[in-house]
Amino acid sequence: MKNLLLLLLCPLTMFSQLNIESIDAFFNKKQYNKAEIILKNHLKQDRENQEALEFLGDAYAYQEQWENAKTIYEKLVRLNSTNANYHYKYGGSLGMIALQNKFKAIAYVGDIKEAFLTAAKLDENHINTRWALVELYMQLPAIFGGSSSKALAYANELEALSKVDGYLAKGYVYEYDDKPELAETFYKKAITEGGSLVCFEKLTTFYEKSNKPEKAIKNLEKAHQKHPRNALHYQIGKVSAQYNIALQKGEHCLKVYLKNYSAEDGVPKAWANYRLAQIHYHKQNKEQALKYIELAIAELPKIDVFKIHKQNILKL
Known part of the structure; x- marks a missing residue:
């Protein structure tokens, strides 16, 4: 009888345990809706399981369901007010809601600051919270702090x-x-110190915003020397096409990108063909420009900017 009782209880015990590996697998495959279903079912049996709640909040966040994420993270803060990460995620969800709704932004400013500041106090080594505070204080108008x-x-x-x-x-x-000189100095320091692709990307974006495409291309070439990624060929071609500079180099890089393309490169081939169409438009080469824009449209027919550029090419 005792053994029978243990067998009957076993499935219930297994059901109550959260299968972290299966949740991680869904997250890695970006199947957040499937993870959400499993987590909701689990929480019916174990309503205050903080691990399950955090996963569910994250699933909502990845799906940009910020109101739902906020509700979950707020519950986590109530359950465990000394967890810095819960405060950070709660503040982040409020911030995303504020970005989408200007009226709520005003109402949420105080709560956002409180959440991030609390997280910073609770964990002196919480890097993400300090990044959030840097961005918050730079983006808030002076009247709001x-x-x-x-x-x-x-x-x-x-x-x-x-x-x-x-x-x-x-x-x-x-x-x-x-203060562009100081900005450039510190972005370069980051490259010297770390040298990651992220560091190079920050400086490239800065140069593009500052209308310095020549420097952007040089920085991308340096990035490629350290990180020989095919995606950087597209980036060089994009800058070349957008700013009408170094057209031969841009065309070469885009062709290399297309030749070596894989899904891991991120940017669809259609965009590389669009950039090639731009380059040939700058060269006043109507036939080649039309060839590449047709390729772009064939792959992604719903992109309006491709259709607009085709009309401009036809006017050459």
Whole structure:
């Protein structure tokens, strides 16, 4: 009888355990809706399981269901008010709602700041929270507490934890504050210190925003020397096509990108063909421009910018 009872209880015990591996598998495949179903079913049996709740909040966040994510993260904060990550995620969900709704933005400013500041106090090594505070203080108007000096203070805290993050944060602050020389200096420091693709991308984007395409291309070439990724060929071609510079180099890079293309490169081939069409448009080569824009449209027929560019080519 005792053994029978154990057999009967076993399925219930197994059901109550959260299968982390299956949830991780769904997240890795970006099947967040499937993970959501499993998590909801589990929480019917174990309503305050913090691990399951956090996974569910993350599933909502990845699906950009920010109101649902906020509800879950808020519950986690109530269940465990000393967990820095819960406060950080709660503040982040409020921030995303605020970005989508200006009326709610005003109402949420105080709660967003409180959530991030609480997370920072609870965990002196929480890098993401300090990044969030840097961005928050730079983007908030002064009337709501925005302050570049406060942003720099958290950038200094980041630098103490990670030099690369600190340099990138300072580059961001100075760029936002319209101090391009200092921004460039710190983005370059980040490349020297860390040298990751992210560091190179930040400097490239800065150069593009600053209307310095020649520097952007040189930076992308340096990035390719350290990180020989095919995607960088597209980036060089894109800058060339957008700014009508180094057209031969841009055309060569785009053709290399198309030749070596794989899904891991991220940008569909249609966009590379569109950039080639732009380059030939700049060269006044109508026939080649039409060839490449037709290829782009054939692959992605719903992209309006392709159709508009075709009309411009036909006017050559």
